[in-house]
Amino acid sequence: MVFKQVSSPHGHARQKTGEIMQLVVLATLPGFLVLTYQFGWGLLINLLIATLSAISAEALVLKLRNRPIDFYLRDYSAVVTAVLLALALPPLAPWWLVVVATVFSIVIAKQLYGGLGSNPFNPAMVGYVVALISFPIEMTTWVTPISLLAADISHPGLLESLAIVFTDNSPVDGVTGATPLDLFKHNDGLLVEQIYQNNTLFSRASFAGVGWEWANVAFLIGGLALLKARVFTWHGPMAMLGTLALMSMLFWDGGSSNSPGSPIMHLFSGASMLGAFFIVTDPVSSTVSNRGRLIYGALIGLLVYVIRAWGSYPDAVAFAVLLGNFAAPFIDNYTVPRTYGHDKSRRATAKEKSE
Amino acid sequence: MRQIWNTPGGVHPPDNKEQSLTKNIGHLPLPEKLILPLTQHAGTAAKTCVVVGEKVLKGQKLASASAGISAAVHAPSSGWITAIEERSVAHPSGMSAACIEITCDGEDRWIERVSYPNYQQASAMQLRDLIADAGIAGLGGAGFPSAIKLDSGTKKPIDTLIINATECEPYITADDILICERADQIIQGIDIVSHLLGKPKTILIGIENNKPEAIAALNQHCQGTGIEVVYFPTKYPSGGEKQLIYILTGKEVPSGQLPADLGMVCLNSGTAFAIKRAVIDGEPLISRITTLAGEACGVNRNYEILIGTPVSHLLQHNNFDQALCSRLIMGGPMMGFSLASSEVPLIKTSTCILAPSHTEIPDDEPPQPCIRCGLCSEACPASLLPQQLYWYSRAKDHERLQSHNLFDCIECGACSYVCPSNIPLVQYYRSSKGDITNALATKATAAISRERFEFRQVRLEKADIARESKREARRLNTEQAKKMSPSTTQSTGSSAADIIKAAQLRGITKQASPEQQKAKLQRTLLAAQMRLEEAQQRLVQVTNKGSAHQQAQQLASVEAARRKVEQTTQRLTEVSH
Structure with missing residues (x-):
């Protein structure tokens, strides 16, 4: 009798790459719902445009590269990139901005x-930064959270939102405004306490800043779910958030007019949680060992704070992640784990000793 | 309870052990023919000591261990030797190798057995020879000749004896059922080994906690013997020798070294049983317990099979349905290899025959790109970075592969098992290991050639200089002669004759006498022997301290030096005659 020849191991664990990607998409759901509630239909429109353009672009390139389109689209990685971009780009941004990014x-x-697995930089963050640098005005126009809108104003409805997005009309005044991080960036001489009292973004907030605080909590929940599902390890996110908290504690400065903001404000503002659990954890562009991920996460946390506090952008997750991506191979060289039977870990570039 | 250490990584594939545990150990009817490969163990092939047509008895030695690492082969039943030739054997490559075929006479008549029930009175040397003579090789799967393993005791004192009853591979229950049914004999085997090794201080039996009945049986028989039964949580691959040693002692076997270097010997429980049979009952290793499992077989159970039984014989007697079978595996699903044909024989290392259905082990899906998710490095029991090894393996970057300790990979398959992209990682590592070993061998040969070339250059230069100085001396001589001779014409005639004479003389001296040749060869031999000795010393040094890579290098140069000595010795004998 003749049988098929296959190499060991025979049989595999159930989890597949496509399923991991789907799980990541699913884990963004709480954050997506909170953002949609706070900022209106713009989020959903972003998501649709981004997903459609991501899938078409991926399919087109795969066709040009003579790769099986169906097989590669089923890894869902293009969808993950699209979802992350949709969450990061401002709601009601013009359609072409989303497409370009x-x-x-x-x-x-x-x-x-x-293609998948070979990119040194996080694709979503590259797209975001390209859009941010090329179209700064469109990229920094954020919709006001629903709970801060005046009684007679509301977010545009679905049709109106579509009209804004596709006919390139800027949203009506009173519907857009500053973000919590903007307030600190453009603070002239106010004590932290005064900022908190003067601005409804903080005075009506529960603990960090209206709109963004709950969105960050939602991303935290989604991220913890992924951690539980063992999609990634705790090292990267915890190192990033820990460093961010540590830095904002060190430079809190007693809430003076020079203070860049409290640790709670930094952890629950902007893209902190989205970045920590959905961007830093991107395995392709990050470091490979757990020790490496601690350093990598800490580096990103440090850079986020440095740029937020002393750079010229209010938020910095995208820049910090790209700089972290640059450093990843370098970190990898020094963080190879110690192998069984060896006294110490080796460098990735160590040469075999020969006689 | 003794402290246990947790190994990094590991996976938890479904156990699938209960299927084959519903029945006790079974026996098959005697097959018509038995096929005995000469290499059933790690090391070199055994040397045949029977001829075709010879009548052999059960337990008669068919092939004896050759020099170095090897093990003898015995007749599992009585009959005639009907062939000694190449047959396809159980090997991942599906290759053929030398085999002895016995056509059974059905009498199953034993040869006279020599046993040592009072092994306590035997010396370590005697026991070791007995074990070597019985052809016992590790029954856990690796098949390392046991006598050689136990020989390490004479070089370094062994203070810990570890019996590996872990059996961490799914489906396999051969050790489990053997312990349940014959724990007393295993303990006797352990006692023999303990006596042989000079009573090690600590004797441990390591077993996973998914075998409660076996643990109970061992505990019952170990009472008062000083043997400690240590059970630990089930996790693949806890049964790897290096992993088990760490779990039980917290010590790691240094890379490129052996457990004996730590004063430890690790034996499989099945091997302990085989040792008992050899010493107390005088039966060489001619049978073993093999698990038959998988949904393509109507019956799943353990059999005490005769070594050399064709796999097809085992399948036929268990309602095997080939249409149901997705692949035929020798060994477990994690490290076993697929068989191309069921005509190959079961050998000393055949722990299991697995015939899974298409739903049980479906065909592999095509691999997707690696996203460096890191699940593999979480699963790696050696703390390697499988995802990096994979990239370097694809890039054939041998330097990086070695700096990432490729050779410390035990090929357990945990990385491939968890890989969400279905990448056959282990296959990449195996292939890269082969590539690197080949490249090293080529390099060693090149180094030897270069050395020889350089030596020749130096010799030629020396000869040139010598010739030049001779010529110079001759010129001076003739000049002097010219000055002294008064008549030029006369001298021309005589000098021509002189030159011819001198040339003839030179010709004679140039053809070195046999004595000179012999002396020269003796010098060469002496130099080669010194070089060999030096290389061997260096080998000992790197074996103690160096990496696996250095060892391979040094091994190659020892081999080269040895060959040179052989060549010179041969030429010397030629000249002497």
């Missing part, structure tokens, strides 16, 4: 490097 992510930052 997404197509750049997929085509330039991912496929041109060789």
Whole structure:
């Protein structure tokens, strides 16, 4: 009798790459719902445009590269990039902004490097930064959270939102405004306490800043769920958040007019939680060992704080992550784990000793 | 209870052990023919000591261990030797190798057995020879000749004897059922080994906690013997020798070294049983317990099979349905290899025959790109970075592969098992290990050639210089002669004759006498022997301290030096005759 020859091991664990990606998409759901509630239909429209353009761009490049389109689309990685971008880009941004950012992510930052697994930089963050640098006005126009809108104003409805997005009309005044991090960036001489009293963003907040605080909590919940599902280890996110908290504690400065804000404000503002659990944990562009991920996460946390406090951008997760991506191979060189039977860990570039 | 240490990594594949545990150890009818490969163990092939047509008895030695690492082969039943030839054997490559075929006569008549029931009175040397003579090789799967393992006791004192009853591979229950049914004999085997090793201080039996009945049986028989039964949580691959040693002692076997270097010997429980049979009953290793499992077989149970039984014989007697079978595996699902044909024989290391259905082990899905998710490095019991090894393996970057300790990979398959992208990681590592070993061997050969070339250059240069100085001396001589001779014409004639004479003389001296040749060869031999000795010393040094890579290098140069000595000795004998 003749049988098929297959190499060991025979049989595999159930989890598949496509399923991991789907799980990541699912874990963004709480954050997506909170953001949609706070900022209106713009989020959903972002998501649709980003997903459609990501899938079409991926399919097109795969066709040009003569790769099986169906097989590669089923790894859902393009969808993950699209979802992350949709969550990061401002709601009600013009449609072309979303398209440019997404197509750049997929085509330039991912496929041109060789597709899934070969990209040195996080595609979503590359797309975001390209959009931020090229279109600063569109990228910094944020919708006001629903709980801060005046009684007679509301977020535009679905049709109106579509009209704003596709006909390039800027949203009506009173619907857009500053973010908590903006307030600290443009603070002239006010004590932290005064900022908190003067601005409804803080005075009506529960603990950090209206709108963003609950969105960050939601991303934290989604992230913890992924951690429980063992999609990633705790090292990267905890190192990033820990360093961010530590830095904001060190430079809190007693809440003076020079203070860049409290640890709670930093942890629950901007893209802190989204970054920690959904961007820093991107395995492709991060370091490989757990020790490496501690350093990598800490580096990103440090850079986020440095740019937020002393740089010229209010938020900095995208820049910090890209700089972290740059450093990842370097960190990897020094953080190879100690192998069984060896006294100490070796460098990745160590040469074999020969006679 | 003794402290246990937790190994990093590991996976938890479904156990699937209960299927084959519903029945006790079974026996098969005698097969018509038995096929005995000469290499059933790690090391070199045994040397045949029977001829085709010879009548052999059960337990008669068919092939004896060759020099170095090897093990003898015995007749599992009585009959005639009907062939000694290449047959396809159980090997991942599906290769053929030398085998002895016995056509059974059905009498199953034993040869006269020599036993040592009073082994306590035997010396370590005697016991070791007995074990070597019985052809016992590790029954856990690796098949290392046991006598050689036990020999390490004479070089370094062994203070810990570890019996490996972990059996961490899914489906396999051969050790489990053997312990349940014959724990007393295993304990006797352990006692023999303990006596042989000079009573090690600590004797441990390591077993996973998914075998409660076996643990109970061992506990019952170990009472008052000083043997400690240590059970620990089930996790694959706790049964790897290095992993088990760490779990039980918290010590790691240094890379490139052996457990004996830590004063430890690790034996499989099945091997302990085989040792008892050899010493107390005088029966060489001619049978073993093999698990038959998988949904493509109507019956799942353990059999005490005769070594050399064709796999097809085992399948036929258990309602095997090939249409149901997705692949035929020798060994467990994690480290076992697929068989191309069921005509291959079961050998000393065949722990299991697994015939899974298509739902049980479906065909592999095509691999997706590696996203460096790191699940593999979480699963790696050696704390390697499998995802990095994979990239370097694809890039054939041998330097990086070695700096990432590729050779410390035990090929347990935990990384491939968890890989969400279905990448056959172990296959990449195996192939890279082969590539690197080949490259090293080529390099060693090149180094030897270079050395020889350089030596020749130096010799030629020396000869040139010598010739030059001779010529110079001759010129001076003739000049002097010219000055002294008054008549030029006369001298021309005589000098021509002189030159011819001198040339003839030179020709004679140039053809070195046999004595000179012999002396030269003796010098070469002496130099080669010194070089060999030096290389061997260096080998000992690197074996103690160096990496696996250095060892391989040094091994190659020892081999080269040995060959040189052989060549010179041969030429010397030629010249002498």
